[in-house]
Amino acid sequence: MSRLIVVSNRVSPPNAAGEETVGGLAMALAAALREYSGLWFGWSGKTTPVFTGALDTETVDGVTTAVVDLEEADLDEYYNGYANKTLWPLFHYRTDLAAYDRVYGEGYSRVNKRFAATLAPLIKPDDVIWVHDYHLIPLGRELRALGVKNRIGFFLHVPWPARQVLTTLPGHKRLVEAMFDYDLVGFQTAEYLQAFEDYVLFEAGGSQPGTDRLRAFGRTIKVGAFPIGIDAPEFARMLRGVTARRMRDLMSASTVFRNLIVGVDRLDYSKGLEERFMGFERFLADNPDMRREVLMLQIAPVSRESVEAYQEIRGRLDALSGRINGEYADIDWAPFRYVNRNYRRDELAGIYRAARAGLVTPLRDGMNLVAKEFVAAQDPADPGVLILSRFAGAAGQMREALLVNPNSPEEIADALKRALSMDKTERIRRWSALFAGVQTEDVTAWRDAFVGALAGAKERRAALAS
Numbered sequence: 330m331s332r333l334i335v336v337s338n339r340v341s342p343p344n345a346a347g348e349e350t351v352g353g354l355a356m357a358l359a360a361a362l363r364e365y366s367g368l369w370f371g372w373s374g375k376t377t378p379v380f381t382g383a384l385d386t387e388t389v390d391g392v393t394t395a396v397v398d399l400e401e402a403d404l405d406e407y408y409n410g411y412a413n414k415t416l417w418p419l420f421h422y423r424t425d426l427a428a429y430d431r432v433y434g435e436g437y438s439r440v441n442k443r444f445a446a447t448l449a450p451l452i453k454p455d456d457v458i459w460v461h462d463y464h465l466i467p468l469g470r471e472l473r474a475l476g477v478k479n480r481i482g483f484f485l486h487v488p489w490p491a492r493q494v495l496t497t498l499p500g501h502k503r504l505v506e507a508m509f510d511y512d513l514v515g516f517q518t519a520e521y522l523q524a525f526e527d528y529v530l531f532e533a534g535g536s537q538p539g540t541d542r543l544r545a546f547g548r549t550i551k552v553g554a555f556p557i558g559i560d561a562p563e564f565a566r567m568l569r570g571v572t573a574r575r576m577r578d579l580m581s582a583s584t585v586f587r588n589l590i591v592g593v594d595r596l597d598y599s600k601g602l603e604e605r606f607m608g609f610e611r612f613l614a615d616n617p618d619m620r621r622e623v624l625m626l627q628i629a630p631v632s633r634e635s636v637e638a639y640q641e642i643r644g645r646l647d648a649l650s651g652r653i654n655g656e657y658a659d660i661d662w663a664p665f666r667y668v669n670r671n672y673r674r675d676e677l678a679g680i681y682r683a684a685r686a687g688l689v690t691p692l693r694d695g696m697n698l699v700a701k702e703f704v705a706a707q708d709p710a711d712p713g714v715l716i717l718s719r720f721a722g723a724a725g726q727m728r729e730a731l732l733v734n735p736n737s738p739e740e741i742a743d744a745l746k747r748a749l750s751m752d753k754t755e756r757i758r759r760w761s762a763l764f765a766g767v768q769t770e771d772v773t774a775w776r777d778a779f780v781g782a783l784a785g786a787k788e789r790r791a792a793l794a795s
């Protein structure tokens with residue numbers, strides 16, 4: 330079996346797998362690599378005055394991580410700049426927040442060149458390379474420029490926007506052209522894949538030589554939809570552990586006689602938190618008889634704090650949560666708990682299990698793993714109800730959730746009422762179908778589907794000749 334090289338912006342240290350807190354992408358990749366004895370390459374998360382390309386490597390359980398420091402300017406222009414101020418908002422349909430600055434674009438291309446130059450000497454002829462996410466779209470192109478002939482695949486974790494949105498990005502064609510240096514390009518859902526095809530056919534003047542092939546810029550690539558899942562066996566193991574059980578008991582004790590509604594997200598404007606808070610407020614206003622029977626817990630650790638849009642949304646959420654409790658709290662009860670810290674993954678598992686309803690209402694989301702974790706954590710004999718945004722990638726697979734338009738506080742309020750009034754038979758029926766999907770379409774299935782498709786992608790040279 331060929332060695333798998335995974336490249337992503339951030340790399341989680343090998344000993345962070347398991348219960349420690351790491352992001353959705355990092356957890357998925359750690360799980361994906363475990364069976365491959367592969368190499369995981371990316372940024373260390375640290376900065377250095379001058380870029381040296383010095384690698385810090387570590388091998389644990391057969392997985393080698395190799396990380397490199399970046400310069401301060403790289404952090405500003407590539408990570409906080411082009412990745413998080415330009416591409417992230419744009420790919421999440423927030424053209425109002427997207428900043429276009431040539432300096433950011435230059436930083437993005439410089440860092441991708443630096444990553445390529447640092448990685449290239451580590452690549453052996455049979456290695457298969459798998460590049461992840463919007464930070465690294467041009468990496469394949471830079472590796473090709475250095476003569477790397479290996480199979481290289483790219484997977485986008487976030488949504489691919491509609492052509493009309495993407496074309497607001499200066500230099501959009503260059504970005505898409507770079508994707509044609511991969512052998513396989515994967516998206517989370519058929520909808521994002523379709524949006525990509527639409528761009529290639531109608532903006533780039535390309536063609537579709539086969540159902541899973543696209544041709545443009547003089548090259549043919551393989552494309553596909555590969556919905557990511559959670560590490561289901563690992564999650565089940567955590568749920569049986571003492572920390573998860575203790576957390577569930579703690580939550581149950583602190584919500585006695587009340588139904589717990591839970592939301593867990595990074596504090597990000599794409600997650601629909603303002604609309605969600607207003608949806609809960611609306612529910613309290615519309616349902617005086619149910620008011621004192623509920624408690625909502627929103628966990629939202631702050632992220633990307635150096636980007637202004639994140640500071641602004643934080644202020645607005647603080648104000649909204651204060652307003653809800655100010656309006657509805659009583660001397661012995663407050664309806665809303667809003668917490669800005671991280672929890673261990675096994676603690677989260679226990680929190681999900683104690684909840685009667687899970688509110689997962691992003692305005693846009695590539696997939697959303699919290700929806701899947703919530704389902705995986707439920708008690709089969711008395712499961713909670715998942716309320717899910719129709720604009721999360723997960724909605725395509727999780728049709729038995731209560732699907733809502735996350736822009737509408739009224740729809741969220743109605744769905745909450747429905748979830749909290751739902752009889753056990755219906756809850757079990759919906760949950761069983763959701764759980765079956767979460768179990769089978771898990772992270773291992775995702776990895777195998779992508780790596781299998783990449784192995785089956787035609788040799789690059791053959792593709793060029795076709």
Ligand code: ADQ
Nearest residue numbers: 350352353354486594595670671672694695696697698699
């Ligand atoms: P994210 O935007 O990070 O990921 P998501 O898929 O929901 O979104 O993953 C978040 C992960 O972080 C979950 O595993 C969750 O348990 C964890 N998490 C969230 N809040 C936490 C907290 N307070 N403490 C501890 N852990 C917390 C991106 C895309 C998604 C896509 C993933 C994977 O934006 O659409 O699903 O990558 O492809």
